[in-house]
Amino acid sequence: MNRHSGPVRGGQSSGPQQDQGPGPRHFRRPLTTAVAAGLGATLLSSCGSQQLITFGDMASGYNREVAFMSIFAIALSVIIFVGVSYALFFTVNKFREDKNTAEPAQFHGNNRLEVILVVVPVIIVMFLALLTVRSMAILNPVAEQSTKIDVLGRQFWWNFSYPETTANAGGNVTNGNELIMPTKQDVALTITSGDVIHGFWAPNIGGQRAAMPANLKTWNVDTDRAGIYQGNCSQLCGGSHANMRYKVIALDQERYDTFLAAAKAYRAPEPATRSPEARGYNLFMKGKPSTGALACAACHRVQGTTAAGAAGPDLSFFGTRRTLGAGMWEAMTPEHWEAPDAKAELHAWIKHSPKVKPGSLMPTYDGSEYLVTGKKVKGGVLTDREIDDVAAYLRSLKLPEEADYWNETPVYGSTDAADNTSAQTAKTSSPTPGGNQ
Secondary structure, rough: OOOOOOOOOOHHOOOOOOOOOOOOOOOOOOOHHHHHHHEEEEEEHHOOOOOOOOOOOOOOHHHHHHHHHHHHHHHHHHHHHHHHHHHHHHHHHHHHEEEEEEEOOOOOOHHHHHHHHHHHHHHHHHHHHHHHHHHHHHOOOOOOOOOOEEEEEEOOEEEEEEEEEEEOOOOOOEEEEEEEOOOOOOEEEEEOOOOOOOOEEOOOOOOOOEEEEOEEEEEEEOOOEEEEEEEOOOOOOOOOOOHHHHEEEEHHHHHHHHHHHHHOOOOOOOOOOOHHHHHHHHHHOOHHHHHHHHOOHOOOOOOOOEEOOOOOOOOOOOOOOOOOOOOOOOOOOOOOOOOHHHHHHHHHHHHHHHHHHOOOOOOOOOOEEEEEOOEEEOOOOEEEHHHHHHHHHOOOOOOOHHOOOOOOOOOEEEEHHHHHHHHHHHOOOOOOOOOOO
């Protein structure tokens, strides 16, 4: 079965609807929209993200197949419920004591009834089992031509690596907390965890899958529609489980190829001499031993430099990304990380990450204590100007403009109607007390 052929069910449009108000823009049925938005709001009501988890997205072949199977399961459930309820009330009403004063007839069993009560459930279960096996046979096989992406979950962030694309500077193309994928084809995600069990959950492109340590599981996701979707960790994994988010950016093939080519050729820009970026680069690579400030390069990778750390998210394209702290903050204004609010968020994050995201393992740079393998360690010190220099270097790590995957990509599930026009016009969210770059 070709899961990507034919029109999308559910009457979804190819772009966001401007006149529908807040909530998922790709549903036309008001009840479904209301339920999905309500559930998403409940799930994320304590979060600072402006984008909600949305359900029932029929732009995904995975979701269409599951919906097809669910129709029969739900229909049978309704029939059984109505039938049992009718039998119950009919029996209670017919054989009420005030209507039957005679001694009830005495008999032993009812062979016909017993056969019916055994055979009918067996037939129902066998029918549902066949539907399930059929759906599994369609959804589970991973085709050789699938686009392959490796997913790593760690407390409390995500890394997305492209094993078939080796960067010219060495190593695989990798991006932290933002998954870029093509539309109209299967994408094979190989998921694992670097610490505890996490749950990979982006319902717009497929179902949930567990990310387990030392265990590689590959499965298909897909969507027929370009857009930006919300993903979350769905498995309780620690103090900032609710702050372990990510974005899925689905691009048409041409734009995806442009991104991948630019990412492959990317090398971090050389900062101008004596510029804030140059000072930030030195601090990023070497830290400040005199005050105990650790080098960022020890934990983070930046493509095209000697920074090759693997303990934290890849920062190669940080200036192009619009999220910070694994989605805790979103720099969605046209100024992105140059906006005053976004600059303040980035500064606060670098200065004392565990203060704004409980459980973050990133060192502090204001001299405060932080936890390392359960033990308190005193952090190093950087001045506010030095922190701003590091932030300036991070903001300079950008892909070429034509490879900016956020530009003109619709945002689905946004709580702000303006956000659904494109990522260019979305608002910047406020920091929430309570992940990782």
